[in-house]
Amino acid sequence: MSGLKLFNTKNGMTEVMPRLAGIEADVQSLIEAHMETMLGVRFLASEYVIGCVDGGRIDSLGIDENGAPVIVEYKRGTDAGVINQGLYYLSWLTRHRSAFDGLVRDRLGVTAASQILWSAPRLICVAGDFTRYDAHAVHEHRRSIDLVRYRYFGSDHISLETIVSVTGRSNAVNRRTRRHAQPGAPRALHEHKGAMTELAVAVDETLRGLGDGITRVQRKQYAAYQRLRNFACVIPPQQTKLLVYLKADPKSVDLVPGFTRDVTGLGHHGTGDLEVQLRTERDLERAQDLFRISYAAA
Secondary structure, three states, X not given: OOOOXXXXXXXXXXXXXXXXXXXXXXXXXXXXXXXXXXXXXXXXXXXEEOOOOOXXXXXXXXXXXXXXXXXXXXXXXXXXXXXXXXXXXXXXXXXXXXXXXXXXXXXXXXXXXXXXXXXXXXXXXXXXXXXXXXHHXXXXXXXXXXXXXXXXXXXXXXEEEEEEEEXXXXXXXXXXXXXXXXXXXXXXXXXXXXXXXXXXXXXXHHHHOOOOOOEEEEOOOOEEEEOOOEEEEEOOOOOOOEEEEEOOOHHHOOOOOOOEEEOOOOOOOOOOOEEEEEOXXXXXXXXXXXXXXXXXXX
């Protein structure tokens, strides 16, 4: 049972009691209709029939903000089989990539299909609750799995709570790297590169330290830090600065020229409408409140 409590403060203080869906399909249809808002996943197909001897239907298929294939499985209450069922479908999907490639091409176009991130397919299990054995089991698999608990509150609210989030492969930068200057390279240029590399490591450590269940997904153009959804995207260091894009609302931030910028509607790699420009460790300290706001929004 969820430990989340919700209270209505109108005319006193009244607890709004949580409840489960009447049927599993209620949760599925609601999330499929708003999948990008709720999970950060673009919806592709519902009840997708897989072509194998044992057969089966994938509840929902989608693709996340970083181009990773996503399977979403739903259960009304607690069901010990939801993880194994999802893993079965995920295994089928990774062996039949052409079917998913074709689905993305038909729904989203050739460009999206060419950018699918097959190194990081995901399984999201949405259920009324999970047992401690479920939470332990996901750590035993070499897959990216999110266990998400839902609850309805009254007639107008639904909560999604990430219970466990694991990544199937580590893309973390766990050690400091040194870039050696090429013979004849200007000393100042080498020092700039070294400083930006050190700053990038510090940014990685800071973003990962914001909470549990943070996954780092490496793409060619950026590194995404996500819970269920991306909350930060870091562009590879430039000569004198590091760019980070956040999900924080630019309209709620006092923008500072040379430090923060509203990039709503402007093309850039990664996701997020608030650009943060980092040049020094002091800039990183100034940005930490913005990092936390974006993390909370994800």
